[in-house]
Amino acid sequence: MQNKRQAEPCAKKYAKIFLLVLVAFVVAWVASSYTKSELADRAIVLGIGIDMVDDNFVVTAEVISPNEGDEGGSSSATSKLLTGVGQTLPLAIQDVFQTSGKNPSLGQTGIVLLGESMNNQELKHILSYFIMSDAFKDGVTLATCEGSAKKIFESTSPVDSMVSFALQTIIQKSGKKTNSTSNVLHNFVERQTRHSKTSYLSKVAFVNDGNDKVNKNKDSQKKTGVYDCSKLSVFKDGYFVDVLDNDETRGFVMLTASKTYDNFVVDEAQSVLGTKDKVSVGIVSKKVSPDVSFDGDKILAKYNLDMRVRRMRTDVTGNVMDFLPQLPSLIDEHIKQSVKTQTEQLVAKAFKKSKNINCDFFGVADAMYKKYGKKWDDYQKQNPDYTRQIEFEIVVNVDD
Amino acid sequence: MNNSIKQTQIILLVIIVVAGGKFLSLPGLVAKLAGRDSWVSMAIMFAVDFVCLAFILWSVYLNKGKSFDEILSDVLTPVGAKIVFLIYAFFFILRIMGGLLDTQELISSTLSVVTNWIAFILPVLFVAGFNVVRGVRNIGRVTQIFFGFIFASVVGILLLSLKNTDFSNLQPHFANGFDLVAKTALDVSFWFSDYIFILFLLGKITKTGWFSVKVSLAYLVGVTITLSLDVIFLCLFGNLAEFSSSALAKVSGFNLTGSVYGRIDWLFVMIWASSVIIKCTLFLWSATMALSYVFGIKNKKGYIILFALVGVLFVLLPLVLPIKNIIVNVFCLGVGKYVTIFVQYVIPLSMPLFTFLSNKKTNGGKNYAKQKTG
Numbered sequence: 193m194q195n196k197r198q199a200e201p202c203a204k205k206y207a208k209i210f211l212l213v214l215v216a217f218v219v220a221w222v223a224s225s226y227t228k229s230e231l232a233d234r235a236i237v238l239g240i241g242i243d244m245v246d247d248n249f250v251v252t253a254e255v256i257s258p259n260e261g262d263e264g265g266s267s268s269a270t271s272k273l274l275t276g277v278g279q280t281l282p283l284a285i286q287d288v289f290q291t292s293g294k295n296p297s298l299g300q301t302g303i304v305l306l307g308e309s310m311n312n313q314e315l316k317h318i319l320s321y322f323i324m325s326d327a328f329k330d331g332v333t334l335a336t337c338e339g340s341a342k343k344i345f346e347s348t349s350p351v352d353s354m355v356s357f358a359l360q361t362i363i364q365k366s367g368k369k370t371n372s373t374s375n376v377l378h379n380f381v382e383r384q385t386r387h388s389k390t391s392y393l394s395k396v397a398f399v400n401d402g403n404d405k406v407n408k409n410k411d412s413q414k415k416t417g418v419y420d421c422s423k424l425s426v427f428k429d430g431y432f433v434d435v436l437d438n439d440e441t442r443g444f445v446m447l448t449a450s451k452t453y454d455n456f457v458v459d460e461a462q463s464v465l466g467t468k469d470k471v472s473v474g475i476v477s478k479k480v481s482p483d484v485s486f487d488g489d490k491i492l493a494k495y496n497l498d499m500r501v502r503r504m505r506t507d508v509t510g511n512v513m514d515f516l517p518q519l520p521s522l523i524d525e526h527i528k529q530s531v532k533t534q535t536e537q538l539v540a541k542a543f544k545k546s547k548n549i550n551c552d553f554f555g556v557a558d559a560m561y562k563k564y565g566k567k568w569d570d571y572q573k574q575n576p577d578y579t580r581q582i583e584f585e586i587v588v589n590v591d592d
Numbered sequence: 593m594n595n596s597i598k599q600t601q602i603i604l605l606v607i608i609v610v611a612g613g614k615f616l617s618l619p620g621l622v623a624k625l626a627g628r629d630s631w632v633s634m635a636i637m638f639a640v641d642f643v644c645l646a647f648i649l650w651s652v653y654l655n656k657g658k659s660f661d662e663i664l665s666d667v668l669t670p671v672g673a674k675i676v677f678l679i680y681a682f683f684f685i686l687r688i689m690g691g692l693l694d695t696q697e698l699i700s701s702t703l704s705v706v707t708n709w710i711a712f713i714l715p716v717l718f719v720a721g722f723n724v725v726r727g728v729r730n731i732g733r734v735t736q737i738f739f740g741f742i743f744a745s746v747v748g749i750l751l752l753s754l755k756n757t758d759f760s761n762l763q764p765h766f767a768n769g770f771d772l773v774a775k776t777a778l779d780v781s782f783w784f785s786d787y788i789f790i791l792f793l794l795g796k797i798t799k800t801g802w803f804s805v806k807v808s809l810a811y812l813v814g815v816t817i818t819l820s821l822d823v824i825f826l827c828l829f830g831n832l833a834e835f836s837s838s839a840l841a842k843v844s845g846f847n848l849t850g851s852v853y854g855r856i857d858w859l860f861v862m863i864w865a866s867s868v869i870i871k872c873t874l875f876l877w878s879a880t881m882a883l884s885y886v887f888g889i890k891n892k893k894g895y896i897i898l899f900a901l902v903g904v905l906f907v908l909l910p911l912v913l914p915i916k917n918i919i920v921n922v923f924c925l926g927v928g929k930y931v932t933i934f935v936q937y938v939i940p941l942s943m944p945l946f947t948f949l950s951n952k953k954t955n956g957g958k959n960y961a962k963q964k965t966g
Contacts, residue, residue, distance in 0.1 A: 225711030565764035
């Protein structure tokens with residue numbers, strides 16, 4: 193009886209030890225089942241360039257390279273380029289990391305640049321690789337470029353050593369303060385699933401300014417220059433169609449990007465000093481009201497553009513905004529009329545281009561579908577080349 | 593098991609369970625079925641749910657301290673009640689399994705934290721099991737602690753996304769007819785009626801003034817949050833919405849075009865994910881209670897054994913069966929939904945009548961709980 197009493201606590205004790213060991217084992221197993229990913233094992237990608245060479249995708253990834261410290265003892269970060277080749281985009285990206293031994297971290301990617309060789313590819317399908325990923329930002333800047341994307345990443349800007357950051361700043365942020373515009377990955381793909389099946393991208397061109405001495409790193413072979421993003425490439429159904437020249441881009445941007453800046457030169461205008469001279473004015477606020485409708489067999493696309501302009505001063509820096517206070521007028525009728533005429537001419541060029549290349553980059557079909565629903569569906573089926581049936585109209589109202 | 597719960601805790605739980613878990617694969621699935629009108633399908637189901645919730649609250653008002661088990665046993669006979677509770681347990685387990693499978697995918701694809709199902713589910717079950725065995729009061733307290741953070745993260749996600757939202761993308765309305773929208777509402781009904789956990793609280797609720805009104809308002813807050821995020825999701829993603837496996841991760845990350853904020857959206861997403869864990873814990877408690885009614889278990893040891901059994905099902909079923917496919921093809925698009933509709937809608941709508949009959953049968957019930965009626 194006494195032995196039995198002694199055995200019971202002993203069994204409980206062993207049971208507790210067994211339970212403790214079991215829990216420790218389970219915790220250790222659970223912890224080891226999560227894939228370890230140390231920061232040093234990861235390649236944090238800032239930007240990706242995609243080219244096509246001999247039916248293979250060539251991906252250039254700009255990755256962060258943390259430096260341990262320079263002679264002065266301060267630490268800094270630079271970027272390095274990794275390249276991968278594959279039959280498909282996922283394989284090319286995988287190749288980048290297989291050859292470098294690092295795990296890809298695409299969540300911080302800020303820009304995807306498509307080389308000129310991608311113009312013959314169906315981009316909707318190719319870019320769906322990024323779209324389907326939850327970690328990849330849908331709002332990542334997407335752009336095309338003149339020549340190869342790799343060459344662009346091999347260049348450098350005088351003010352920013354990391355190409356991805358430089359391009360993002362120019363395309364995305366400054367884009368609103370110039371007469372161009374930018375697009376993001378998701379919008380580019382989604383717009384091509386709509387009725388117009390069109391979209392646009394900034395076109396980046398590297399302009400070597402011959403100022404390579406500015407490059408701080410003497411060992412660097414990178415060409416220093418600036419990036420021109422004043423033109424747009426337009427796409428239809430996933431394929432590249434054409435490039436809008438500067439005027440066409442300005443005309444297009446005037447009607448599609450409500451917060452985007454532009455400026456005009458007016459000849460023979462009254463200057464503030466009383467002489468007649470060239471005067472430059474800039475847009476400070478803008479409102480575009482599109483209206484689409486059927487007009488018999490034709491489609492009427494009417495745009496009302498109300499804009500306020502001011503003579504350029506140091507505070508007219510490209511910020512287009514609402515709720516501006518009224519200021520004493522320095523814009524006379526001559527300036528207003530000149531700006532109106534110039535705007536109409538720019539927009540007319542963009543309209544003409546849209547009809548000439550049969551590419552509805554203004555998205556008239558999308559607006560018609562929103563307004564008419566199934567009626568537009570039927571019309572578009574009967575008139576696949578409906579772009580030529582569009583009658584564009586622009587009404588510009590310039591104020592100060 | 594401490595199952596007494598405060599009114600404030602129920603109100604917070606209602607907001608959490610209505611919104612929690614609805615931003616994973618559901619918006620993409622509804623968008624696939626009803627396109628840009630999918631938010632209307634969700635609104636229809638929320639409206640139906642609101643009616644059912646009103647009936648449940650009516651039943652709470654009529655109830656004189658009886659538990660859900662006692663009411664159903666009185667009216668449907670003990671055997672009938674056991675069958676109903678088996679269906680409830682099955683429904684809750686399937687709902688949680690679907691939610692947790694989506695959550696694992698969210699964490700895996702967003703944060704690249706890749707792991708196997710067992711290593712993912714074991715810690716979750718451990719946390720849930722602790723709360724379940726301790727009782728619903730524990731779940732209520734956890735909700736009180738986390739609610740502020742979860743609510744702030746949802747507001748943060750809404751604000752991050754609002755800038756680029758083009759509400760004209762919802763047009764044209766009913767381009768493919770209203771029938772498709774209504775059919776979709778029925779098809780996705782499995783993912784609704786989250787409030788039915790209140791039935792398992794019958795006899796345990798400490799009612800104070802305006803209980804029904806407060807719970808109804810809490811429900812409407814949850815609905816507003818859910819529909820707002822769904823509308824923003826549809827406006828942002830348009831025709832690509834149907835390809836999204838996790839709406840929340842997509843919506844929150846959409847507007848982060850620059851690098852200034854880093855990936856603040858990941859912080860919001862992970863805080864919000866805790867609402868899924870709270871919801872799963874509550875549903876697991878409901879499933880355990882349903883099974884305890886079936887097997888007549890009323891002690892802590894019994895609850896532990898029941899929860900262990902449920903846990904084993906959780907670990908094993910997704911390894912041997914394509915649970916997500918079964919949910920979509922059988923319980924959303926197939927005939928399975930008519931089985932769950934019985935416990936989701938028929939029982940709640942019948943509850944005031946059942947409570948009345950039960951009261952009448954036993955002349956007020958055996959177990960009067962101390963309650964203050966407002």
